[in-house]
Amino acid sequence: MTPRDDHIDPVAPQREDRRDFLKTSAVAAASTLVLGPGARKAHAFAYEPYPTDDELETVVTSCAHNCGSRHMLVAHKKGDVIVRLSTDNGTYQGDEYGTDTEEKPQIRACLRGRSYRLRLYSPERLLYPMKRVGERGEGKFKRIGWEQALSEIAERMVHLKQTYGPTALVDQSYAGASYGVLHKSDQIEGLLGRFLGMFGCRTSSWSVPSYQGTTFSSRMTFGTIEDGNEDDAFAHSKLIIMWGWNPAYTFHGGNTFYYMRMAKQRGCKFVLVDPQYTDSAAAYDAWWIPIRPNTDAAMLAGMAYHIWDKDLHDQDFIDRFVQGMDKGTMPDWAGGQESFRDYIFGETDGTPKTPEWAAEICGVKADDIRKLAEMYATTKPAALKASWAPGRNAYGEQYNRMAAAVQAMTGNIGVLGGCAEGVGKAWHAEAVAYPYDQYSNVWFASIKSDRWAHIVLNYPNVKREEAGLWPRGDALDGVIPNIRGIFWQGSDWLNQLTNINKEIEAIRKLDSYGEGESLLVCMDSTITPTGIWADYLLPIATHFERHDVALPWYKGHYYIHRPKVIEPMGESKSDFQVFTELAYRLGFGPQYNPKAGRDYFNNPDAVDEAYLVDWWHRVQDHQGVDWDWETFKKRGVYKFILPRPHVAFRDQIENGTPFQTPSGKIEIFSTTLAQITDWTKTQYGYPIPAIPKWVEPWESLISEKTAEFPFHMVSPHPRWRTHSIFHNIPWLRETYSQETTMNASDAARLGIRNGDIVECWNDRGKVVTPVYVTERCMPGVVVLHEGAWMDLDENGVDRAGNPDFLTLDEPSPAGAFAYNTVLCNVKKSDLGHRPGWDQLATARSHVFRRDL
Template sequence: MKPTPDWIKNILNPGRRSFMKTAAAGAALSAAGGLVELATQKKEAQAFAYAPHYTDDQLTTVVTSCDHNCGSRHMLVAHKKGDVIVRLSTDDGRYQENGSFGKDTAEEPQLRACLRGRSYRARLYSPERLLYPMMRVGKRGEGKFKRVSWNEALDFIAKKMIELKKNYGPTAMLDQAYAGTSYGALHKSDQIEGLLARFLGMFGCRTNSWSVPSYQGTTFSSRMTFGTIEDGNEDDAFAHSKLIIMWGWNPAYTFHGGNTFYYMRLAKQNGCKFVLIDPQYTDSAATYDAWWIPIKPNTDAAMLAAMAHVIFSENLHDQKFIDKFCQGMDAGTMPEWAKGHENFKDYIFGKSDDTPKTPEWAEQICGVKAADIVKLARMYATTKPAALKASWGPGRNAYGEQYNRMAAAVQAMTGNIGILGGCAEGVGKGWHAESVAYPYDENANLWWASIKSDRWAHCVLNYPNVKREEIGCWPRDDELDGKIPNIKGIWWHGSDWFNQLTNINKEIKAIEKLELVVCADSTITPSGLWADVLLPVATHFERHDVALPWYKGHYYIHRPKTIAPMGESKTDFQIFTELAYRLEALDPSLKDFGRRYNPRADRSYFDNDDAVDEAYLVAWWKKVQDHQGVTMSWEEFKRRGVYKFKFDKPLVAFREQIEEGEPFPTPSGKIEIFSTTLAQVKDWTKTQYGYPIPAIPKWIEPFESLNHPKVKQFPFHLITPHPRWRTHSIFNNIPWLRETYQQEITLAASDAARLGIVTGDIVEVWNDRGRCVVPAYVTERCMPGVAVLHEGVWMDLDKNGVDRAGNPDFLTLDEPSPAGAFAYNTILVNVKKTQLEHRPGWDSLVTARSIVFRRDT
């Protein structure tokens, strides 16, 4: 073949010569024929750099929702061509009853999805999507699997479950379900109401995980103080606040309600003032021009105690409210049977320990100037109504329950509970959804042992030489009370807990001792890499259900089966039903297990669930109509896709108690600053808490803090807040979201300068529990001595066990508070520049370019 002449090269690459020379060459080529049209004649383009978007009239539009516990579940609108979703949009006002395009009111706000929800198509069609049953062929954690049939996978699991139950007893299987990615009215993953809990309970072999990672300290506080975790106003009440204190709360990242920002914007427009107490200056603080009060992590209870001291000392408390509604706030509100016990006011003034909890005392602990504590206390006590929003993050600490209880005491002493614009929030759950469509009966939450969720590895590694208080054994009234569970298998359902619980290195040691690990998920997660069997679960786009608001919001969203299940994926309900039939065939004592587990179905449900799911949801909607006064028919609900409740006035927690005199659901019928339940415990080792908890809120020194002697070796206090671009570990593998942000450790500028670190440098973060590698981000928006590393990134271990992705749970301590609060934010670490490898994700720098951009700036 002859080489291409230069004059033809010049035509095909006109940048090499001037236009005039190229035109001349083109004329010469014209005389020769051949390529002349390329150079000289116009022709309509026949190709595009990208495929043109389909127009709406070419697509089918289906209303559905998000599926995760990010603080809400917003509307998604799937636009599909055939059986493929080609794009996602969200609520624009037209879908609800009497809706129209653009409708968006305080009574019926739009349920607009965030960037995470809008990116869901990338998750649905992700390379990490799990489409077929898989079984491990390599070592645990090596990530080597082979594809198998459903028969092979389920037969293996069924036989192994029978074997474990026979050999090790009714505690051999550990339930680690959570509301990660299978949470609806029917297809529900949950620790208590979930499908797995009922399945293992009916099977007769289940150890329960009883503490909730997100807010166990807060849950405890709410139950001890108010008698319920439904202690939160709906977010429309924020619009009426004159002061909002965001204590450890960053609603720009963690919504805590579907339309939180909408109502807070209304409050700002009405003149509301904002305060942020947090180790870092957050985007929420910037949005609302908040007064930022930096505080040392894990010292919040001390600052709140000092605020109480100011309020009492200056007679700013609401004594009438205290006398009428509180127990144990002062000597006059103590019950007769507890006259010898300490009350809250006496503790604050130091009558028993000779330590008045003054602002000067607190300044030495929490690093907040005494003058600022006085100013904030006066501001809060003299502004009505005021919302002290005590968020969950500061409660994810050693003795985090004391922070929550102290916040509740300060809320109560100022009379800001049960009033519009105030705030009683601990857990803060608002309006109650009708949440269960599948069978929920006496079998729903059976267990033969129940331990604190993040103590399973400690239990497995030290069995049987474990004290019940070490693992938080829940008391029973039978011969199994206090018996240490002999855990030999784990089932992960709707959870990525191996990646998300504390002290991952300890989990790695423990999982080697197990005989069965099952992971049921729609995505191959880091937890899945440590499993023996992977079961592909249909996403919420591929099954019929109804979305429930999580935490706050008063609405229901219909979730039709938008597309057919991809690959060989099945719903959780199908999997457990089929397994129940297989188990009953192996064990005569499990007679009719399949039919009892799913009474509306026979075994054909595994291949066709449509009619059965519809029947469950129709019956559930009848309960919604009967219990909540909904008049919309099921068919109309399906047609529109959403039902939004309208109320005459904002929903305020405990309005009935304050305005109408109804008792609080506590033993005394009052707000219990002095807890009847805690004061009457005789033997703490025989409670689920294991160790003493004071009857009134108190400041207790944490395991680790900037005031601890270990700070000489590990000078940074690490906190691990939730990121905006993930929901825990969900969405970590979405390239769109990683282009906006890369996992990185935030350092104060003064600390970084001392260590010679600039933004983009790769650093090691380590302590005596583990080590991870991550880029640094340097800013003035972080308190010196504090480092910030967001939770949830997918672990990636090198041959020496160093995490190259920057997962902070290699550094956390698996020692929870007595009340069960996870110590996710009680971490001392050291930081230095490193040559160790950093790997930002499974698709690496191909798409995740944010670190490159940051380094260039």
């Protein structure tokens, strides 16, 4: 975060002193126990008083973050203090203790959720409005009151809108800390978007960092992002291919492992296609196929060739449900254009996409490509789970579109045990409780999320395709936004978007405009690395401190009541309170929050409940819930029992319901893309082929740039954080170190041993971490998990190990973020790693690993 010296503070108590104190205390305690006189009676708890369960009030609530689901938490509190957290035990829907069935599984929280007390009561908890008083990024703030904070922010907003126009303020909201049906931070249907849109000054961010390439693929191919099965469908698979998917860390549903374990017990085989051998591969005894990063589309093309070459495809399925798979399924209006089969067999470019061709690109043996292709085509039903991570690459949409083509050509779509995902959104939840009307997504410019810094640094000399400008069809169409301010709501985006050094440079340019000519507001419950760079820090109540309902995240069919468990700490307010009060000050309060009066800022409870009751009535009407609102509040969770496993596109395959595409079919040849004539007038900016193709990325292990930067870095999601959330939790830090994973042969060549400190660098930045040497990562690849809190030294080196100092913000046309398109170099370092927390609280995980 802020620069600091590496030397030990001579005033601070030293670690050896602390150890001596602990040794002395231990000896004294042991002597007392042995000698007897004066010894106290032993108790069950480590300290007292410690309230027992019968002294505590039990309240059902949930997790709040996009970690793969939102599970149940049970808060055990005494007065207004949460003493401990537990999770689902099967009883809360009125069942017997321990109920955990295939149709109604428990929604058990993971370690992240179970550790939430430490986030709630964290030293980094933001409790009061703060105003910057130091240099930008220095981290110096003073406490101010809400009246001053909101008055100054509102005044600055009016000035920037009047001076620089309706695109001056950027909405960088995300679902990091505020996601519920009422208190919602979200790029599209969020509270900030509604607020800035009604104010008349909003540049929105249209691309989702986690899976934009995948979203594009699903919409082009299936017409929807609801292309996922509920996880119970996995229990019926005979083969599961985890393509870039590590469900031990990033599951996409509340009970992924529960159902995959069922599949394993029923004889399902597992395959992992990934540059590293993951814990999921170990858990399921999967066949590991190491693959060079960013080459997945090439390997899938090689599989498609072999499936066709051996006549293993499902021609009947193709003829009935697919557009553009071969000449016979091309639309009449597309005469002379290339089908997918034409491309695979090289009839247009003269290059058949054989397994041998693919092997040269992706580093997987041709025989292994053939073997996997035959396994997938001949095993029924089989699930090719094309996860998001390989789509977080340059041209990542082509990987997802290629996977969809292979799924379709084998007939594994719309059948129980098969898989079409993709994005993977499954059962449909009623997602919005607050007013969702014509003001909910008003914007005056919409840019690709990670291009804001490029726009600021180069304004006004920016082409619309560089910005990823969404077309408007009015006078503002194509107008580059004059960005002067950012609202960070529920997002740590400065820490999480690509090319952080470029972002910092852009923020410094905003600062150079002078006093009052820019505005950076961070709204969060925690002081984050992003907040360090803000003008104002606004303390936002956690989900324990406001009334809401939790939604499952992409999968899971349940709702969890989320009451106000404790009163807001310090002077925390909900996002809805803050925006409502600002809206009143700016003249549109009654329109923004129609159920509220001017006193909502201090008395929100009745209004919040009124919105939630209306929402529950919609749930009752649309989804057949047979509980009233009071029963739901008392029970805390409503688990839907589906009549059969939810399988995406089952109705299309079994009943002939059209797909939501222009042709009504699965579009391997995209009607939309094929008919675009001027790509610069689209949000994509650059041409995208109408069929899936292998497109070489700008950096990879087959690039000439490997002469200078010979390693390809990937930055997957860790199990101990949700992006950057939970990075500061000591319990979780006892389970890991932020470290660079490297293959043993690479380490030996560089003279690097397990636990050494290494530098990873390229022409965009440099980071410092310990190294973990292993055979579980393929040669030429290094792994550094995303989300570490940046910690810059005086030379601009990130000592914490955030990989986004090395990532590139170049626009991949369909919007995919190129987090995993990174070449770098690695060497042993004399610099110190700074993990952002007391070293004594940081686990030495490498101690328990073999030193290679």
